[in-house]
Amino acid sequence: MxxxxxxxxxxxxxxxxxxxxxxxxxxxxxxxxxxxxxxxxxxxxxxxxxxxxxxxxxPLNHAARSPSSASHSPGPSDLHAIxxxxxxxxxxxxxxxxxxxxxxxxxxxxxxxxxxxxxxxxxxxxxxxxxxxxxxxxxxxxxxxxxxxxxxxxxxxxxxxxxxxxxxxxxxxxxxxxxxxxxxxxxxAMQAEQQNNLNERRKDEMWKSLVKRALRKTVSAEGDLRQQCSADSLDSRSLDMSRSSDREKLQPRKNRSQSMIALGSSRFVGAIRNLFDLNFRKEPTDCEMEDSWYNPSSVCVICSPPKRALYSQEIHDSEIHAVRFSPNSKMVATGGADRTVKIWYIVGGQLHIHQILQGSNGGITSIEFDPSGLQLLAASFDGSAHLWKLDGRANESLTGHKGKVTAARFKMSLHRAVTCSMDRTIREWDLHKAACVRCIPVSSYCSDVVCSDLYMIRGHHDKKIRFWDSSSHSKSWPPRSEHCVREVTLEEKITSLSIGQDQTQLLSCSRDDALNLIDLRQGNVLQVFRADGFKCGCDWTKAILSPDSSYAMAGSSDGTIFIWNAQTALLERSLNGEHSAAVNAVAWSLSGDFVVSVDRGRKAVLWSEY
Incomplete structure (x- = not known):
């Protein structure tokens, strides 16, 4: 081949x-x-x-041949030529x-x-x-x-x-x-609706039995007209009794029920009513008439911890101190040391800038939307709080503090707000007049404040959480009590407070690298959350509760976000790899879909469970 x-x-x-x-x-x-x-x-x-x-x-041969060679030898000229x-x-x-x-x-x-x-x-x-x-x-x-x-x-x-x-x-x-x-x-949802319908039927049967009993005792036999008038009067008195009994249920008790229906005018109850389309047969109270504008947003009943980051970007010119979701969970506001508040829309898992609020002369320390989502209140290092109208109207400044304002919160109403400052004072404000109506001196620097229907709760650097009477059902102003009604002492100074949507639990973060879950009805510590690697990054590190109060979340100094189970106090999940600086604050949307975390490196990260 x-x-x-x-x-x-x-x-x-x-x-x-x-x-x-x-x-x-x-x-x-x-x-x-x-x-x-x-x-x-x-x-x-x-x-x-x-x-x-x-x-x-x-020549020799010629000489030999010729005998007369001597006589015939060549001459000199011939030799010379040769x-x-x-x-x-x-x-x-x-x-x-x-x-x-x-x-x-x-x-x-x-x-x-x-x-x-x-x-x-x-x-x-x-x-x-x-x-x-x-x-x-x-x-x-x-x-x-x-x-x-x-x-x-x-x-x-x-x-x-x-x-x-x-x-x-x-x-x-x-x-x-x-x-x-x-x-x-x-x-x-069906079980909850059935249970609520059953409760409604029982309640209607109870009122009917009370009315019949009252009619049997009071109706006279003098005539049909008098009997009808008497029945009408007793019916109105029974309804007044039901209203008074409802108001009594709203007053604080030592052994208060855990039912979410007994939470008065809290936002969580309104959200649950809208979620399951329940119609309570209750006449509006004076406070409810005053705040009839309130339209509660949807609240997630069952939350799941976030798993992955959808968006990660540097959004401010300096470190970010605060972040907060709007009540409809469609917008999120961030503020930091660059003296601006930025409002972002969440579209397609991304943050898109919507509005930049300016006017502060110092860094922003805290942010909060009012229940309608049309106003935003921010605390600033310039010694004042700033109220922005998101519909385009001019903003207002609440001035009067002599030190840095560390927190500013709405008092369950559009017209009242509370601020705390490093000058060791707590001020309550009438937002209609932009004027201070109450100044409370305190013995220690206040780092954060939250408000419920019954209390104004403050966290201090002297390791104590103090409760002041702030009942929203009182017709008089200021409230009845001018003194602290309860104190809870922790191991280290408090950096932030977060109250649950049902207003029965309070989460605090302190400098001993621990989070404490407090029962607001009993005033005792239910759970203490700790984890290896978790370290509180600064004096204003903010921890939060999930919308359903099932989880506690906080950011660490190394950029890791820790999530604990509120029932077992065990670490549920840790999120890392996105932040390279200390996480200052986290926010969880009321819908339960998104979580936003901000850090000292000017970065914001949008997290989701999907």
Missing amino acids: QRPGGDSETRWKRHIVRQLCHRDLQQHAAFRDLVQSYNKLLEKSVFLKDLTEKIQTE QKEIADLKASNGELAYEACELKKQVQERDDQLKEQSVRVAEFLDLLEGHRLQRQCLEEEEVRLVCANADLKENYDRLLYRRLLVEQNLHEKETEQREVIETMTRKK
């Missing part, structure tokens, strides 16, 4: 032979004249040598000999060049042979690589097919999981 490349090998050999023949012809033509000249010179040299010898021997001719012949012979030597030398040089070229030709032949062998090896390697590539392509196609199958199975499982979650949510 003919070896691969045999034809090509024969072709290049023939090509080399042709090139050598061509070179011989060229060199033979170049040296042909030289050889002919050299041969002519040799012939002339031989001829001159014979002529010289003949001339030298000819000698001159001999000299010319010798000179000509020398030149020819020199030319012959030069030509011989050139011939020798050409022979040397020919030898060198022959050696180079041999080297090139060896190199060509090596390249031929290398090419053969590369062709064999190419064949092997093509086979290996075909095997890899087959394996890749097989793995790709398996991957598609796994992704399809994963998608089916996720769909099944969502369906199961939706089914469970619908069942829980």
Whole structure:
């Protein structure tokens, strides 16, 4: 069998032979004249040598043949001519000999060049042979690589097919999981609706029985008209009794029920009513008439901890101190040391700038939306709080503090606000007049304040949480009590407070790297949250409760976000890899869909459970 490349090998050999023949012809033509000249010179040299010898021997032979040589010897002129001719012949012979030597030398040089070229030709032949062998090896390697590539392509196609199958199975499982979650949510909603309907029926039956009992005791038998009037009067009195009993239920008790229905005018109750479309048969109270503008937003009943980051970007020119979601969970506000408050829309898992609020002469320390979402209150290091109307009207400044304002909060109403400052005072404000209506001196620097229907709660640097009476159901102003009604002492100074939507639990963050969950009904600590690696980054680190009060969340000094289970106090999840600086604040939307965290590195991260 003919070896691969045999034809090509024969072709290049023939090509080399042709090139050598061509070179011989060229060199033979170049040296042909030289050889002919050299041969002519040799012939002339031989001829001159014979002529010289003949001339030298000819006089002697002539003298021997002629007896009268003495009388017939050549004259001086003849000898001179012969000698001159001999000299010319010798000179000509020398030149020819020199030319012959030069030509011989050139011939020798050409022979040397020919030898060198022959050696180079041999080297090139060896190199060509090596390249031929290398090419053969590369062709064999190419064949092997093509086979290996075909095997890899087959394996890749097989793995790709398996991957598609796994992704399809994963998608089916996720769909099944969502369906199961939706089914469970619908069942829980139906159970809650059934339970509420049952409670409504029981309540209606109770009122009917009370009215009938009252009618039996008070209706006289003097006539149908008097009986009807008496029934109407008793019916109105019974309704008044029901209203008074409802108001009594709203007053604080030592053993207060955990039912969310007994929370008065809190935002969480309104959200639950809208969520399940419940219609309580209750006449509006004075406070509810005053705040009839309030339209509660939807609140997530069951929250899940976030899993992944949807958006991560530096959004301020300096470190960020505060973040807060709007009541409708569609907007989020951030503020920091660059003296601005920025409002962002959440669209497609991204933060899009909507509005920039300016006017503060110091860094922003806290932010809060009013329940309608149309106003924003921010505390500032310039010794004042700033109220912005988001509908475009001019902003107002609440001035009067002599130190940095660390927190500013609405008091469950559009018209009241509370601020705390480093000048060791708490001020309550009438937002209609932008005037201070109450100044409370305190014994320690106040770091944060929150408000409920019943209390105004403050966290201090002397390690104490103080409760002041702030009942929103009192018709008088200021409230009845001017003194602290309760204190809770912790291990270290408090950095932030967060109250649950049902107003039964309070979460505090302190400098001993711990979070404490406090029962507002009993005033005792329910849970203490700690974790390896969690460290409170600064004196204004803010921790929060989830909308359903099932989880507690806070950011650490190393950029990690920790999430604890509020029932078991165990670490549920930690989120890291996005923040490289200390996390100052976190916010959880009321819908439960998003969490936003901000840090000292000017970065904000949007988290979600999906």
